[in-house]
Amino acid sequence: MKILQSILLLLLFVPLTKPAQSTQKNTDNFEEILFTRDYEDQYLDGKNIKKKESMMTSDEKSLQLQQDESSTSLPLKKENDEMPTCLLCVCLLGSVYCEEVDIVTVPPLPKESAYLYARFNKIKKLTAKDFAEIPNLRRLDFTGNLIEDIEDTTFSKLSLLEELTLAENQLLKLPVLPPKLTLFNAKYNKIKSKGIKANTFKKLSNLSFLYLDHNALESVPLNLPESLRVIHLQFNNITSITDDTFCKANDTHYIRNRIEEIRLEGNPIALGKHPNSFTCLKILPIGPYF
Incomplete structure (x- = not known):
């Protein structure tokens, strides 16, 4: 009888213990899952943090490289700063280039300017104010403009x-020309x-x-300086010359040693009618003699 009671108690106990084991197992699995997820989240977050850190590091490196590049490019910028520009013109090492930019007046120039090339523009007039503060100018070129008038004092300070x-x-x-000119070119005008005043070229001892x-021109300009080597007067309206045009009528021993070329072709004059006009020259002028 006691044996039967024990068996019955055992049968009753077994079903109760099995679910408890299953529940514990499920609980353990749940805790494992939570732990795993928490670990994975932390691990992945750690990876993301590392990834973010690596991205930040990469961005910082990129920024550093850009800063390095900008710092290395500073000397280049400095070189460019040494080549300033003047509005529409380009200034380089004392030379100013204002060619074919349709300017109508002389632009403001750096004080250290020595050479100005303002060719093929629309400048109509030159004034003393244009060069008043540019005393170091050595060369001016206004070829191909529309210049009709030049104030007499325009070049007085140059x-x-x-x-x-x-x-x-x-x-x-x-106009009045500066005293140290070695070259003067005014061809293709309406002069x-x-x-041309009588003393325009007289004091230009370096020309x-x-x-x-x-x-x-109807005649050869007066008082041409002894320093002249080349004189171009072709294609004017020159009809006559005198014994004093190139030589000295009262000095038969006078010789112009420096003259290398005189061009008079294209003028309505027969040079052969004025033989005494060339006695001081080592070469005869180029032009019609008959």
Whole structure:
């Protein structure tokens, strides 16, 4: 009888214990799952943090590289700063280039400017104010503009000016020229003899090259300096010359040693009718003799 009671108790106990074991197992699994998820979350977060850190590091490196590049490019910028620009012109090592930019007046120039090239623009007038504060100018080139008038004092302060080119403009007369000129070019204008004063070239003791061809001159300019080597007067309206034009009528021993070329072709003059006009020259002028 006791045995039966024990068996019955055992049968009753077994079903109760099994679910308890299953529940404990499920609980353990649940805790494992939570632990695993928590671990994975932490692990992945750690990876993400590392990834973010690596991204930040990469961005910082990129920023550092950009800073390094900008720091290494500073000298280049400094070099560019040494080559300033003047509005529409380019200034480089004392030279100013204002060619074919349609300017109508002389632009403001750096005080250290020595050479100005303002060719093929629309400048109509030159004034003393244009160069008042630019005393170091040595060369001016205004070829191909529309210059009709130049104030007499325009070049008065340019004591160092050596070359002045006014070719292909609309000039009717010449201004006072600076004393140290070695080259003066005013070809292809509308200059008449009355537009050149008697003493315009007299004191230019360094002048070597004079180009006044393709104008409207009726005579050769007076008082041409001894320093001249080349004189271009072709294609004007010159009809006569005198014994004093190139030589000295009262000095038969006078010789012009420096003259290398005189061009008078294209003028309505027969050079053969004026033989005494060339006795001081080592070469005869180029032009019609009959």
